């Protein structure tokens with residue numbers, strides 16, 4: 318791959334006013350120790366890098382072929398899953414699914430909540446004969462995913478009495494869990510979530526790759542983009558590790574939140590994916606029993622410039638802000654055109670005349686970042702080469718690595734989520 322898929326600038330974390338507030342204090346040795354720890358973790362065969370690499374071509378082809386075969390019969394996909402079993406696929410489908418011409422595009426729905434209105438809205442007009450249901454649950458035991466399965470099975474069975482199993486795909490643990498057993502009993506096409514892979518790190522496994530392939534996304538290029546990033550040891554050393562170290566210093570110095578704005582509406586789900594990845598991985602008690610973790614705050618530029626920006630600019634100085642931009646906006650077909658034009662005489666905005674919408678958006682991102690820097694607010698920016706498979710693969714890989722290296726500085730296990738268990742237990746007491 319020739320082009321840099323993602324480049325990151327951390328200058329805004331090191332501006333003079335930011336350094337006045339929170340000086341650099343981590344030693345070179347401490348940073349090297351964190352880097353070494355991460356590098357040895359990377360060599361461990363049981364982690365999300367290995368799970369990505371395990372998607373060697375035959376496995377990818379298997380997922381792709383199955384998705385294409387299902388596409389020949391089904392024009393709708395409903396994904397049943399929640400948290401890490403939905404957010405990654407939602408991110409991919411919204412960031413990349415638009416590339417297929419609208420008329421050829423399958424409808425993809427995510428049933429990630431037991432909201433009765435959502436369930437009814439999804440199924441009200443769907444033709445069961447044309448609908449494929451993809452049930453995704455690593456554990457195979459998740460309430461929100463399993464509870465609607467019975468009614469959906471009956472809905473399909475009533476319409477297709479001979480081959481209901483054909484309408485289902487199951488993605489779950491290779492061996493354990495009731496979902497695996499159900500798939501075996503009903504002879505449902507299934508894929509395995511590698512046993513060592515946690516939900517929020519599963520973007521490059523069948524969890525996300527099957528729905529993505531069904532939506533027409535090139536999963537080979539996506540995985541290649543991610544692998545390309547995971548192999549970039551220079552970036553890890555020169556940018557990612559110093560960046561994670563700096564966020565740790567800022568948190569120690571009193572910063573409380575990590576805001577992330579992607580400057581594309583099609584990356585809105587990416588912001589939600591980031592919230593889960595960052596919040597569930599890092600917000601916990603560390604090995605010294607201290608409570609840690611910056612609060613993840615999702616946003617979309619330029620939309621949120623008219624919403625949360627005021628708090629970021631003039632509220633308490635406790636937010637670290639990340640901005641994701643797209644360098645080369647893809648060609649789009651639209652009768653509306655690609656550039657700005659005002660129908661009236663309005664001097665204040667006359668400068669945008671003839672400028673492409675992509676350029677305007679990127680300039681808004683830049684101006685917003687500079688405005689925060691002027692106020693001594695720490696910022697960083699990540700620029701994607703384009704909104705394409707390879708760049709989005711690199712983007713997700715970047716945030717996975719960023720989260721895990723941050724976990725090393727904070728002294729937490731980024732792969733567990735003990736804090737969510739109590740609510741599950743209380744649920745049955747209160748039902």
Ligand code: PA5
Pocket residue numbers: 399400401402453454455456457458459462515516517518597
């Ligand atoms: O990141 C995680 O591990 C969690 O958010 C899970 O993805 C989520 O709880 C769903 O779990 P499961 O895939 O077992 O249904």
